[in-house]
Amino acid sequence: MTQQKQAQKRSLGFYSADPAQHTLLEDTQGLATGALVAALGFYFLNQVGLLTGGTAGVAFLLHYAFGISFGFLFFIVNLPFYYLSFRRLGLAFSFKTFIAIGLVSVITEIEQKFLLIQYLHPAWGALLGGLLLGYGLLALYRHRASLGGVGILAIYIQEHFAIQAGLVQLAFDICVMICAFFVVSLEIVIWSVLGAVVLNIFLAINHRSDRYIVVR
Template sequence: MARKKTLGFYSLDPSQHTVLEDSQGLLTGALVSGLGFYLLGRVGLLTGGTAGVAFLVHYAFNISFGLLFFIVNLPFYYLSFKRLGLAFSAKTFVAIGLVSVVTEIERRFLLIDYLHPFWGALMGGLLLGYGLLALYRHRASLGGVGILAIYIQEKFGIQAGLIQLAFDACVMAAAFLVLDWHVVIWSILGAVILNLFLAINHRSDRYIVVR
């Protein structure tokens, strides 16, 4: 028999979250992820997924990263709703919106005079990993490429991981047209750190993202 909530804001069932628990998870996940994006942006780096596309366009045309990140993810919401449900899609929409706002206002509260690309890649990748882990544990995400990969896997039998890897490889290859080669190398390091962190710390048999 499922245990009841306590005081209406804390769930004793580890597989369920209250609205307050989800709200703090989305907010803190967005804040930490936004800081990760801020560090990458301060040294001109990028990452994989839709955020990588947003960074590329941002660097090429000097358009707001936060606005681009929000717009780039718009086409994936329908797929998210069809494949993963309304709750996941709504929380993902909120998380992406929060990150977009945070990355735009971050510079008003934090100014870094010097940051080495290595440290930017290391800390940016780790912070994004922590932020995504918080969002995953509250059944939300920060991008649509993973959703698209799942759809293609179910439709055509191609492994989702390979699709994600191919997309990120294309983003990094395109980066050579916009950024210096050493910047792309640091960016790849940051992406590797992010994915290793998630691979080690997030397992579906320990904490289920979507139910």
């Protein structure tokens, strides 16, 4: 059997021979495990009252301010960005992102029934939460999905108003942290910033365009 036929056979089975393509099974396990790990990261942050950037940060703010379920808020806050995602990144990416966010929203609501933490220092919660979110996002990125719409909005603004996407994302996260002062203590904001820094450094080191391709 030629290498081409062998590769074709593998691509129709459990895994793909092309590193830039995935089978349905690969995508399914990637989305499931990425969502599970990310939800665990949110759980650690939530246990010590921390928050993070992006739409998850907005969901945490509303959760702490009004006592509404974080999982529900996380799903609702991301709804306005799906249309923009569909227009900019296509149906496949948008659908996978919708599934990933839905999974995270559900898992964050049920995992407290299976996991109980008696004590967790905010610094350790920020470190573990940031790392787990990084691992979860990395898995989702690898399978062309994400967990939020702010990045998509940042790309849109960059293309239409010539403002760098990174600056847009940074400005949004700063606004989230400023709003946090009205909801949580200064100490919690500081630890939350630590968690966000850990997350972004992890992604900056490990998420490279020549290794992990979100959209081709």
